[in-house]
Structures are given as C-alpha cells and as structure tokens.
Amino acid sequence: ELTQQMWDAKNMMCAADPRHGRYLTASALFRGRMSSKEVDEQMLNVQNKNSSYFVEWIPNNVKSSICDIPPRGLKMSGTFLGNSTAVQEMFKRVSEQFTAMFRRKAFLHWYTGEGMDEMEFTEAESNMNDLVSEYQQYQDASAEEEGEYEEEA
Structure with a gap:
C-alpha cells in the first residue's frame, strides 16, 4: 500500500501529472520494519504494470533502499523522488x-x-x-x- 501511495499522482509535491510524461529515473526510500524482498517485488510490480511510463533506454532506472529504524511516531514511511519528463x-x-x-x-x-x-x-x-x-x-x-x-x- 505504501508503494502504491508513493507512485500516486495525488501525492506528488509538484503540479505535474507523471502520467503525462515518462520517468527517466526514480528512487524510493523506505523506513521501518519491512521485507526487502517484498519491497523489491512491489517496485518491480509497479514498473511492470506501468512500463509505458518509464524510458526503456535507461535500464534499472528505479532504485529503492530501506532503513530499519522507523520515523518517530510511525511504524513505517516512504519517500519518493522521481525525475519525470512530465515536469x-x-x-x-x-x-x-x-x-x-x-x-x-x-x-x-x-x-x-x-x-x-x-x-x-x-x-x-x-x-x-x-x-x-x-x-x-x-x-x-x-x-x-x-x-x-x-x-x-
């Protein structure tokens, strides 16, 4: 669910809909206790479902990382940073x-x-x-x- 929220256009901090462009690169940073296998699967799933929104000439253009320590007051959080031509x-x-x-x-x-x-x-x-x-x-x-x-x- 956290991964889906990260990629949702409504949660972007820039008034540019990423569906109107293509991602050159993206990074997802997770905090909290979670399985790296599950994170990798979720990220791959998003890429496969939305392959037309990623440039094919930059291989492995989505990176993710996990910090085991959750932010204070939360069980987990995610930060997304994407470089999309929609900007x-x-x-x-x-x-x-x-x-x-x-x-x-x-x-x-x-x-x-x-x-x-x-x-x-x-x-x-x-x-x-x-x-x-x-x-x-x-x-x-x-x-x-x-x-x-x-x-x-």
Missing part, C-alpha cells in the same frame, strides 16, 4: 507566466535596483526553454535512437 508542464507554465510579466517589465525595477541586469532574465528564460526542449527530447526518445545521441555528444 516540463510546470516549466512551461512558469515560462509563460514569466514571459507575460517580463514583457510588461513588471517588478523588474526591484531586481535591477539590487544590481541584476535585464539580460540575466533573458538568459534565464532561454535556459528554461532549453530545459523544456531537452525533457521533450527525452520523452520522445527510444532505445533505437541511442546511437544518434552519442554522435551529438
């Missing part, structure tokens, strides 16, 4: 809001008054757009395209 949704929203405000130069004087240059904002916007493009590339990539990326590097 680009959030970056796109932030970028759109930033662009709208930056065009109007809203609040810009507060930053330039403290020594920032307007060009730093333009550069940050460009970096954000590059990040969105990169996540989109990763989402669309398949194992067959591996050689293409090696040539670019």
